Amino acid sequence: MDDAYFTIGMAGHIDHGKTTLTKALTDVDTDRLKEEREREVSIEPGYAPLETKDGSHVSIVDVPGHERFIRQMIAGVAGIDLVVLVIAADEGVMPQTKEHFQILEFLGIQHCIVAVSKIDRVDAELLDLAIEDIKESLAGTIFNGGPLVCVDSVSGKGIDQLRQQIVFELEKTEFRDAYGSFRLPIDQVFTVKGQGTIVRGTIYEGIVQKGSTLTILPGGFKVRARQIQVHRQDKKTSRAGQRTAINLGGVNKEDIQRGDVLVASDHFLVTNTIDVSLQFVDQLSSPVKQRMPVKVHTGTSEVMGKIIFFDRNEVNRNHDAVLCQIRLEEDIVVRRGDRFILRRPTPVETLGGGWVIEPKGSKYRFGEATVEMLQKKKEGTPDDLVKDVLMKHKLLDVKQLIQYTSLDEHAVKTAVDKGVESGHLLPVTGNKYALTNDFTIMKDMVTGQLQYYHRDFPMRPGISKAEIVQSFSGQFPKRLMEFGLESMLASGAIQKDKRFLALSDFTPHLPGKWKAQMETAIGQLEADGLQVKKWDDYMVHKTVPKKETVELNAYLIHTEQAYPLTNEHIIHHQPFTDALAVLKVNTGELFGLKEAKDALQVSRKYLIPFLELLDQHKLTKRVGDKRKWVI
Missing domain, CATH: 2.40.30.10 (Translation factors)
Known part of the structure; x- marks a missing residue:
């Protein structure tokens, strides 16, 4: 176990011999502070390295036992892997010892060794009574039936056996993940x-x-x-x-x-509102009421806050976990799964403890719906949590998934890889991920939008990409929309005409209701050659609505069946082509207005806009007061 690193908590009541036992195991005196030596009381957690034959790297935390130093005690046991619970044979289980049982259990400590200390101070009969009392006190806790070792730190009795038991317990303990963010x-x-x-x-x-x-x-x-x-x-x-x-x-x-x-990373969230699963102690001195001030200990922090219930107004006695929220007066840093202890500020007592379901809680309505939501979050696997946050945010990278799920990096990457492999998650550009189902819904919505658009505007080439992205901005992130549209183009589901997108089988066309009248107007436009009337004059005797008249004008220009001559005039493609051919044949490389007028036999009213149109199409180029053919 050379690569295994563990921290052991040496816990117990004041003066039960924790510090002396730590020194017997490690040869290190953890009463390092001057005031501790003077008072012979541990105020702050002390630390010492424990050498083991199997090569494990072990630290022992000598946790303060006096009730006044409960805050330091909680900070000391936070992050430990194994508890050595020290109970003096001559005093037995004390009230603070029972409180330590509860705190250790609430903090999720799974492995415990009971060290019955100072055995040289009692005879065999009293030792048996002390052991029996300890076993009864542990009954009903997660430490029931755990290993028990009798020791005396002064004479050295049982120290080797305790060291061996520690190694044995650590072999069963899963050491902390070193692959997450520091x-x-x-x-x-x-x-x-x-x-x-x-x-x-x-x-x-x-x-x-x-x-x-x-x-x-x-x-x-x-x-x-x-x-x-x-x-x-x-x-x-x-x-x-x-x-x-x-x-x-x-x-x-x-x-x-x-x-x-x-x-070491920006994965971690700073929060002042946490959704929690809270287990209360078996007996409370008085009820815990809605919005009551509480003191929250998590990690090494101690913060005041208010407890918020969603399905009750108080708790007097409760054996089941309560899903609730704690709103804090100061910011803390926690992740999903972090343990905490809840204490009453006055009268001072431990109320309970539990774990963080959601580090970044929001304000919720009072009622069963909120409790059901929290229960779903509580029971959620990493796969479920990744899915839930993607359902809400639609497109996230790994860093954002870590923040929103509050899972560690390894858990998120495992869930993402599994989701991609199963087809439930879709990798998107920029190392982002989306739910495949959301992606499918988005594409279906785009297809539906285009279908309705083609029905309402059959003469238009389609919808601009920017307009489509904007129309769904409230439902899907811009990057996901752009990725989806590119995917649809690549698969042939849609087509692109300049900046317009359309369904792959769509071609702009005249609407059936007005087709005959529109074709008549187009024919008249073609017959008038270059000397066209205003566009509205071609439609004045038609029953085609004004909106459709405007649409037809744009349709003819976009499909290059006609070209804009002025703001009010357009000319049909065929007369334009015919006039171009006549002008080309009847002029030299350079020509002026007179040569053009002689060739086309039209007035300056039509001639000048026509020549400017040739310039726009890069068929001719102005050279002084003349034009030069480019083609």
């Missing part, structure tokens, strides 16, 4: 003369490298990891599960506090 909840901040600001904590996930740029959240300060130490030894890297100290450049000690989180 995250370290800070529980200690201090300065060392000549070195600057140093933070310490247990790395929840990922790896940190010396020299890397990091961010302190929720403040958003950018810092650099100048030096990394694990148990006073310099390291180039440190990884999930390791107790680590990092010397930070670019920040002052006053800018950081316990509860801040050091991260």
